[in-house]
Amino acid sequence: QKEVEQDPGPLSVPEGAIVSLNCTYSNSAFQYFMWYRQYSRKGPELLMYTYSSGNKEDGRFTAQVDKSSKYISLFIRDSQPSDSATYLCAMSESETSGSRLTFGEGTQLTVNP
């Protein structure tokens, strides 16, 4: 069983929709949670990060962590065609590099104009 599970989609929504992307995990030692965005034929780029449980908002994006349920979410409000990409969740036990980032498989999102 994978440490991090993420529905690969694909997910297709109309422009302006609210998008919910989710990951579940089994390792209770994970404390640092990240979301990466990857456009086609490009490398991933860090979108948001959070520590422990709670919410973090950045513009149209909200990251939510529920450690009791081992469940993290990324919400995109007023989705735009430019949000079309693959979204990967990532997690780590420690803040320092060298502690491994464990990635989800990624969810492919298409926002239709």
Added chain:
Amino acid sequence: DAGITQSPRHKVTETGTPVTLRCHQTENHRYMYWYRQDPGHGLRLIHYSYGVKDTDKGEVSDGYSVSRSKTEDFLLTLESATSSQTSVYFCATGTGGVYTEAFFGQGTRLTVV
């Protein structure tokens, strides 16, 4: 892409041949990483480096070796390529914390026939 260059961008090679992928950074980041990305698996860490000549294994290191003789260069070698090593390989860099492991190269698409 934050000054990270991967070469080559595409390569087709035959089973049993050695292959070297290069990652060059201009950011002077201490940490460098090699990942592979495959459908159904997401990103998996192969090897990483925390300084010149300092390297360590990741999750899927069998069949791969790395070297870092200069801060800016991190080489990944497939000693004897196999079809299971057909993948997209990403180099990443960071300054020390997982939140700063945010810079990925454009990727190298390797096909082993």
